[in-house]
Structures are given as C-alpha cells and as structure tokens.
Amino acid sequence: MKSPEAKPVDPLKRRIHTIIFEADTAAGKAFDVGLLILIILSIVVVMLESVVPIDQKYGHIFDVLEWVITALFTLEYILRIYSVGNPWKYIFSFYGIIDLLAVLPSYLSLFVQGSQYLMTIRAIRLLRVFRIFKLGNYLMESHILIQALRASRTKIIVFLGAVMTVVVVVGTTMYLVEGNAGSGFDSIPRSIYWAIVTVTTVGYGDIAPVTPLGQFLSATLMVMGYGVLAVPTGIVSVELAHADRQAKLNTISCPHCSREGHDEDADFCKFCGYKL
Amino acid sequence: MKSPEAKPVDPLKRRIHTIIFEADTAAGKAFDVGLLILIILSIVVVMLESVVPIDQKYGHIFDVLEWVITALFTLEYILRIYSVGNPWKYIFSFYGIIDLLAVLPSYLSLFVQGSQYLMTIRAIRLLRVFRIFKLGNYLMESHILIQALRASRTKIIVFLGAVMTVVVVVGTTMYLVEGNAGSGFDSIPRSIYWAIVTVTTVGYGDIAPVTPLGQFLSATLMVMGYGVLAVPTGIVSVELAHADRQAKLNTISCPHCSREGHDEDADFCKFCGYKL
Amino acid sequence: MKSPEAKPVDPLKRRIHTIIFEADTAAGKAFDVGLLILIILSIVVVMLESVVPIDQKYGHIFDVLEWVITALFTLEYILRIYSVGNPWKYIFSFYGIIDLLAVLPSYLSLFVQGSQYLMTIRAIRLLRVFRIFKLGNYLMESHILIQALRASRTKIIVFLGAVMTVVVVVGTTMYLVEGNAGSGFDSIPRSIYWAIVTVTTVGYGDIAPVTPLGQFLSATLMVMGYGVLAVPTGIVSVELAHADRQAKLNTISCPHCSREGHDEDADFCKFCGYKL
C-alpha cells in the first residue's frame, strides 16, 4: 500500500497533494472524511434508485445528486492527476483505475442504458477508509489477516480442488438418481449447483431431493461436508496463530548479527549462536 | 461490573442493601433467586399473550399477573433507590436504567397501545443471574470470553468491512443478472439482503437465483463464503487461546534464572529447580 | 465406564459373565458383535415399519422379527441379572436401565398403541460398540473429547445464555415489525423459533421476513451470528488442544515425588524442584 506517487515540488501542487493524498494534516483528514461520506451517499442513491416506488417519487432528486457527486469525483480525479509527481504511475495504479471506474459509468449512462449500476464499483473506493485509520492498528491487523490467508493459499487450493471433484461426481450422480423425479435436478450443471448449495450448508431448498435414494445420498454428502467444513477453519486458524505470533514476537534482534525472528524461549541467537 | 453504589450507614438501609444488592448472605441469595423467577415468569407471560388462542382463554389471568409483577418490580426499584448510598449514581448506572425500563412499559401501556411488548427488555435483567454465581468461576470465564472478543475487535471490523464490500458488489451484480427473472431480486437492497443470507450460509430460499448465470455467480459466492467463514473462527480461536493462557499462567518469574511461563500450580522453577 | 458389577464365584455364572460383560475373549467378542447386529437390525425394522408402502407389504415379517429380537433381548437381560455379582447395582446402573428400556416398549405395545416407537431408544445401546474396541484407542479419544467438552462447559453456558438473551429480544422485535405482514411471525414464541433457526444458520425459510425493516434486522442478526458462531468453535478448539496436550505429555513422572503433568520443556519438577 505504499503510495505510488513521488512528491511534487511546486508549492500549490504540493499543498493539493498533501490534502488529497495524505491524511496526516487536519485538512487532509477532513478531505478524506468528506470523500467517504460522498462515496457512501453515492452508493445509497444507486441502491434507492433500484427500488421502484422510491424511484418514482424521488427520481429527479436522485438524478441531480448523482450528477453533483459525479462532478465532484471528476474534479477530484483531475486534481489527483494534476498534483501527483508521476501522473501515469497513478493512473495505472490500483487506486487510479478504481477512481476512473468510479466516474466512467455516469458518463456512459448517457449513451448506454443500465450502465449506471456499474457505479456500485464505487464501493471499492471505501477501501480508502483504512487511510484515515492509518495511525491506528487497523493496517497491522489487516496485514496479519492477509498474511495468514496468503500462507494458507496452497492448502486452500488443494482443499477446494478436492471439494470440487466431489461436487462434480455427486452432482452427476444426483442427476441420474433424481433427474426424472421433477424435483429440480434438470441438468448436470444445475445438480452441481445444488451440490455446492448443500456442501457449503447454505441449503436454499429451491432444489431438494424427493426420492429415498436421493435423500440418502444427500444426507451422506451433508455429513461429509460437515466434517470437511472444519478443514479450511483449521487451516486459517493455524496460519493466523502463526502470523499473530510472528507479528508479536519479532522484537528481539541479535546484538551480534542483528537477525530477528527468534522464539520466545530462545537464549541464544539461532543464526550465529551469540547470547541474546 | 463493580457495584456503582457506596454502602449506606443507617442499619435498616444497610440491611435492605445487603439483601437487594448482594448475594453473599442466605437472604440475599434467596432474594436474587426469587427475582430471577419473577423475571422469567414475566417474560413467559408476555410471550404467551402474543399467542392468540392462549390469550383469548387466559388473557385476564395474564393481565393480573402482569400487574402483580410490575408492582413488585416497582417496589424493588424504589427500595434500591432508597437503600443505596448514592441514588443518582445508581439511577444512571447500566443496571439502574435497565431496572427502570423493566417497569416503564407496563405503565406506558395504559396510554400507548402495543408498548407492552417493550417488556421483553426485561430479558436483559437476566444478566443479574451472574451475580448469584459470583462465587463460582462463571465470572472469570465470561471475563475471558469478553477479553478475547475485545482483542479480536479490530481484526473482526477489518474482516466485516471486507465482507460488506463484497456483499454490496455481488448484490448489485445479481440485481443486474436476475432482476427481470421474477426470482425475488426486485431491488438492490433486497439483492444485498440475499447476498448476506447466502454468505452467512443461512439460505432461506425465499429469494434464490433461477438463471444459469445467477446460479453460477451464487455458487462462486458460496465457495468464497465457505473459505471466508473460517476467518472469524480463526481470529477468535487464536485470541481465546491467548486469553486463556494468560489467565492460567501465573506471572511469577523465577528469582534465580528470571524465566517466566510457569504453571499456576508450580512451586519450583521448571528451568533451574529454584524455589519460586 | 467402570463395570458396576462384582465378579461372581460360581463357575457357570462366571463363564456367562465373561461372555456377556467382557469383550476380551473370542466368545465375548463374538457375543458383542452379534448383539450389535441385532440392535441395528431391530432399529432398521422399526424404521421400515414407519414407511407405509413397505409396512403394508412386509408388515407380518417385521412383526415376527420384532418379537424374535425382543425375546433375545429379554433372555440377555435375564442372563445379565443372573450372572452379575450384585444384581441391584446392575439394574440401576446406566446400562441396566437402557437394557430394560430396550425390551419394555415391545411388551407395552400389546396394551398401548404407538409405544413401539419407543424402541428407537435401543439406539443408545449402540454405545456398547465402544466396548468391542476397548483395546483400541477409541476409548482414549472419546475420553479426550468428553474432557474437552467438560472443560468448556462453563464458557459454553455463559455463551449460550448471552445468545438466548439476544434471541429473545430479537424475536420479540421481529414480532412487532413483521407481525402483520403475513410472513409467519404469528406469535413471540414462533418469532423466537425463527431467530434460533436464523442465528444457527439453519435457515429453513418456512418463516422469512418480507418487510424492508424486517429484512434489515435479520441481516444484522445474521452478520452478528456469523461472528458469534466462531466463539464455541474457539472455546472447544482451545480446550481440545489442552486436553490433547495433557493426554500426550503426562508421561514423565518426577523420580523424587512421583508427580506428573510436567511441561515438555521442563528440566526440574515443578512441585519439588528435583531434577527430572
């Protein structure tokens, strides 16, 4: 999350840069809070527009609000490009693309109908919220979470691969068993959809087995899924405990070789044997 | 949970205070048990009143019971104010407000219809149950639970923020995909409600996708939610293990070798054999 | 699970006792396996009798089988009383009562209709299965499980108490919000039933909110339940890890004071300071 921009030299540019890109000054913080409120307001407007009775009553207010917010976001985007040291680097950075995608749908909606719903992509802009709390320990915590998820990546992929194979085999079997029972198992893809709904314990009930054999098979799948549900939890728990310990413990550095990462009960550096 | 009141000097006041506010004497314990039974009875009455056939048959008995209980609660509230050293401190304490809210709805129901249902706020008074078991280890255990939840607060907030962003984006996408399929995705807020129902694996089935693309997207959401369900569990497990260890290990460090981490029942240092 | 009977002296009694109560000899093991098959057969018969088309076709076979099994169980029960050293102790022990309850329903069904379904109580007799594997490590494992559950008892009670309070308050609120919407929230007890179905993520969908406010409240309950689901898992994980470690580690006993339960990294006895 290192800021991808170099600081500009021009005083006006620098001032705008401090306000827009940083959250350490009072003005910068106020700007960020205002931006967050605008983003949330914009998402609420898109949501309410989709509710037919509300839209019929307040539709014109929503239209005005929508264009005011889009204008402000466009201004912000232009100012960002203007004030940043290396504009192209910003434009193609993660946040740069998201900022552009936040204003594009409004302009597109003039030509293409329905594209205004793409505006919910603005929800991703809410990630900026973490910048305000930068001084707090939220960043560290989210860093631990991401590290734990990254460390469990290979295990989760292996696990999901195994689950997917089971889901395909069970889905096909259920199609053969329940296909003619009129219970919704109309095709193999739909049966696989049912198997996923079941194994994740969501269980809508829009498709449910009615034959005794189908019910027996799905009960077996559930009990299996029940035991198996434990596996990703176990994986993440273990990695989280590990990441947490890492974050908490790497404080002592060896006075001889300056290396870190020693265990809590270590008396001697594990790399050079020097007494800690 | 420290008692917010100073002890009164007047012997009658002190006696009432001992009975009502403490649970160390036999009379105090009997009072607390009686109070608990009254609270549960009162909640049961409110519940049964809402079942139409039962209310038609026993409605008048419920009315009498309700007013008897309210009278007793009012008396208790007055006695608490009378016997406590610093009445205002009690009135504005957490339990003081709950005690007032426990009797207010009954009186309000004389003027405003429907307000008697607010009485279920009495359920919160059940928290007093912990006072009876004060001598047991329930308090310590709930302390560990609260400490673990507090320690995982920032991680859980970061996690819920990420989940909410996904839910908003997926909900909007599903509105676009399923909006015209007559399957209940009538508006974006309703689609987001569906996404929450799905990602938490509740899965009512009142709204369920019917188009192949919608079913594919929701299957993806489920599998994601499946892996992600593990994260809060992992967080709480790790913090709980930590809080538990903290509570169990004593904080004595060996006077000879200064090492820590001894068990609670240890008499001698496990590293050098020196007497603790 | 210590056997509640003293060994008889009479050789015939002792022989029967060895076969029926123990599983160390070939005859005893064969007896136990036969018993298990009989129990499962008996449960399958009761199940199939409840399926109308199957019962109409094979009802008479089931009746015969049922009485044969009951006769065998009765014989077994009498032999147990005969061969055991202290009959009354056996009769009032856990297994003694279960063994009696396994035959009573059949005789009762001669007089009271419907009581034959009580026979599924025989399922509990399946617990005897553990005796066969007594030599294996199943007993140790189930001991660890029980110990972990017992250790987490107080925490789980505190947790369930908190969840119940939330469920009562939310259930009542939903009754007030959805009561007149015709969506199944007919009474407070039924709304509490809905709240339990939701918070445990079962989600039948037989009762589901239809008003926007009701859907918003239930979405909040789900997200809360989602975070909270983690708590019992965390509790049990921690206790299980603890019980597991205990079971694995208490092998070294102090050569001086013979006490056990030292940590893996202990060099000196924590009770008497003697070098391990």
Added chain:
Amino acid sequence: MKSPEAKPVDPLKRRIHTIIFEADTAAGKAFDVGLLILIILSIVVVMLESVVPIDQKYGHIFDVLEWVITALFTLEYILRIYSVGNPWKYIFSFYGIIDLLAVLPSYLSLFVQGSQYLMTIRAIRLLRVFRIFKLGNYLMESHILIQALRASRTKIIVFLGAVMTVVVVVGTTMYLVEGNAGSGFDSIPRSIYWAIVTVTTVGYGDIAPVTPLGQFLSATLMVMGYGVLAVPTGIVSVELAHADRQAKLNTISCPHCSREGHDEDADFCKFCGYKL
C-alpha cells in the same frame, strides 16, 4: 503416490514413458497440460449434453467431440500399457483402473443407454493435476492435510457415532410429534433425513416442523448442533497445527544439550548457543 511402474529399457518405450508418465521434461509437461485440457473438455461436454435445449442444438457436435476424446484416451491407455515396464502392476494400480474407467462408459453406451453419464468418473483423473505441480509445494501441503485428517480419524469416528445416535433418536421423536401434522415427517427414515439436514445447518425447508412442540424440539436440536459443530473443527485444527509444526520443525537435537524443537533455519542451538 510413488509411481508403480519400473522404467523400461527399450529406447522408444523409455521415450514414451518419459513423456507420458513423467512431468520433468518440457514434452512431458506439455503432454500433461494437454491431457488436463482434454479431461476438462470431456467433462464440460457431458455436462452440457444434459442441458436439454443445448443438447438439441449442438448434440451432434458433442457426439463427435465425445468420440474423438474417447479415441485419444484409448490411445493414451494403450501407450501407457505398452511403455510401462510392468503392465499388470499399472493396470491394477489406482491410476490404471481410473484410466480404464475413463474410456469404458463411452463403449458401454453403444449397448447400454444412460451409461455415458458414468464418464464424470473422469473428474477423478483431474487428480493428475498434482503431478504437474510436483515440483511445487502442493504435494507437501496435501500431505499435511491428509496426515491431519488421518490423525483425527478416530476422534471424528467417535464424534460421528455420537451425532448419528442423537439424529436417530431425535428423528424418531419428531416422527411421533409431527407425523400427523402434514409437514413432511411421513416416516422415520424421512424424519432422520430431516434431522441430518437440520443438525448440519443445511436447512432446506422442504420438511419443517409446524406444531409448537415440534418447533421447540427442533430449536433445541439446532442449539445443540450449534455447539457441537465446533467439535470437528476443533479436532482438525489441533491436528493440523500438530502436523504443520512437525513438518516445519527439524528433527535435529543439539549435540551439546540434546534439546530439540529448533526451527528449520536454525544454525545454532537456541538454548545453549552450540553449533548444530
């Protein structure tokens, strides 16, 4: 997963063997990737054939594709038998049987209708995917997962046994309570199916209690299942943490103080500073 074949001496055989059975050379890797694509294509074809409107439109293309793929798989199977050192060992190995089962259904479908659905057994062939990543750490991770699941086997069996007993008893009770309420509890097996759907928190809602007593009983079952859901998670977490630690710690004990438990990257003993 050791390759069950001896290497052949004949240069052509050896060349084919290297390509087909190994993934270390560029040709071998290309072959494996091509094979995976063919397998996935073949599964997709079987899936799409089951969707009636798609099959009506593209049915003949699917037929051609199906036979081309079957021909290629047959050729591959023959080449495997030809190039392997010990053909019988391969034919009766796990992968040998799967490879045969992958082509049999197509030929069978000439005689027996419906047997083409058995082709989804090809999904199991996807397990070969792990061979491509052989050089990565996927194998190690899946090894850890399998080891953790194997270590928790006895505990999971004990646990599932207990859950099954509860499910049978509760299912029968619900049949007695709800049997005549027209809510789907038609027979004991179906009630047990409902109990499994409930205790695993899947909750389709195709069968749901309607009587107050039935709803009370099922709410109790849910709360129990809620607490109990934690147990397998706890078991797997503990074993996974154990397997993970085992895999990460090296087994070197210090030559000076004989202590173990050093990290994998440790060069010096962390307890006495001696070079490992």
